[in-house]
Amino acid sequence: MKKIEIGHGSGGRLTRELIQKVFLKYFNSEELKPLEDAAYIRLKNHNTALTTDSYVVRPLFFPGGDIGKLSVCGTVNDLAVSGAVPGYLSIGIILEEGFPIGSLEDIVKSIGETSRNAGVRIAAGDTKVVEKGKCDGVYINTTGIGEIARPLFPDNISPGDAVIATGTLGDHGTAIALARDEFAIKSRVESDCAPLNGLLTPLFEIEGLKWMRDPTRGGAATVLAELSDLTGLGVEIFEDKVPVREDVRFISDMLGYDPLYLANEGKALIIASDESAGKIVGILRKHSLGHNAAIIGNISSKFKGARLRTRIGGERLLDVLEEDMLPRIC
């Protein structure tokens, strides 16, 4: 077994073999092992959060991660920023005929490791194989469910609240852009791809926590513009407070990107009451994924929309991303 054959998606012997030799080797949860049509899972209560996402990133392997790690982090993070404790994941994989089993194993291993690090269990899975040329190696869909620990609604946001970033912005977008090798640039920028539940769960206990979002496609600017639409309030952030890696800033300048519009896969934007913001940043900074956390702005009733107060004190509009600068970023 070296390469994916059409038969690996047949549901027959080859499928069984692939499941046993590749998938179960890394996804060894008791929910999955019986290989029944549906897994029995235990939910402690009925307040459940559910999310799903598909991953088509190109290239499949990039500095700081791969499509497998991304497919776990993306879904875990959607649950975590919704105030839920992620519990179970399903993994649906679409494979292209001829895809090397070795690469698949690397991806599956990465899914296994990331889900263990995140403390989530893979409870269900599916594999399909399509003919060569009908997909680009591997596509993955993951669905996640979690228990709602702290329901968060944008209605709670009010003027004077603080906007917090959990770390540097634009790393994932930059890493993917460079990994495509279209611009002969060498750099040390890695994707920030990481499960955020460990970082964010301790915040659920803080009363002033109001709303969270992970700024993936469209970046922080798009999230803040949407937040303004949702609340009817103004959002202002300060360029000199927004954490951006020096190399990300440099490369963005060179390529004409704006780090505020670049995707992140291991960062959250948090809205919290002004009084609790300092405490939240303190908690975040103690965690390895939150060293660079900072208050970057605030909510205002004096204007509508999202805007950036630039380093020289000028104002710039932040709008929802229109142009997909990098298709297939996640």
Place this chain on the structure above:
Amino acid sequence: MKKTQDIIKLIHSLVPDNKKIRIMNVCGSHEHTIAFSGMRSLMPENLEIIPGPGCPVCVCPESDIINAINLSKKDDIILVTYGDMLRVPTQQGSIRAEGRNFRMITSPFEAINIARTNPDKKIVFFSIGFETTTAPTAGILEMGVPENLFILSSHRLTPTIMEVLVKDAEIGIDGFIAPGHVSAIVGSNAWNVFSEKYGIPTVVAGFEADNLLLGILEILRQLKDGSVRTSNVYSGVVKSEGNVRAQKLMEKYFEVADVNWRGVGYIPASGLELRDRYAERNAREVFELEEIKEAKIPGCICGAIILGKAYPSACKLFKKACTPKAPKGPCMVSFEGACNIWYKTN
């Protein structure tokens, strides 16, 4: 930050209450910094900073792009060009949408590599831009290019278009921020004509917001004192004589030609073509390219925007029919294009 605020205060103190001052930048990267730093929101009401013809992608004639599309459809040709050129719309679509064999490059050296690794193909390098990109193309010609590499030159000259703008009374320019990268090649002396012949303060500036503010301040000081000259606040990079070696190479391989600027029209002595003695490298000659009549884009005012006669927001198509994702006019494509920048910052 304090220094920045001091410069802004001085700028405010030098702009008269009763007269509009219009300062033009002629560089897409300058416009990028101005817009992304929100600089206009900090300027006095009577001071206008106008984006001029600073986007090479925007002024590249439609005819050259259509010829490039058609060349890329030939089995034995690979067209190579800079990324933004792939998306510029024409009456026959863009290179990306309608072309067949094309590749994006970020430097002319990549064109050489592609030519070397594809010896059975003819590589056409669609080389566009102002003096900044002409110099490296002259550089690879001097190094010696493979037999299968041809140049489609669509290079344009910055000082010439600036002189056209000065003579156009409708625009009314009180000061120029001269382009930093172009100045590094041509030297700050290249702008003396504007201060000496036309009495327009011209200041070479870099790309940091602070440096641009300093440039604006210098123009205002000259206007106030009546001591008009060419100044350079980017002297760490730009020398008065420029990059003499690059100038010599450009002179060796290129000759000045009367060329078309998209949306503007023919301007005498405003572009560069390969010299006759390098005709065997000239894609225009080798593939017998013919000029295709430029089609007007209904409603598009890119021509007026390039000349500083209108702001992007004055265009009926802006943010409606014309967006960065589906650009109708050339100025919406590149991140150096005024409409693209305006779209993202206003």
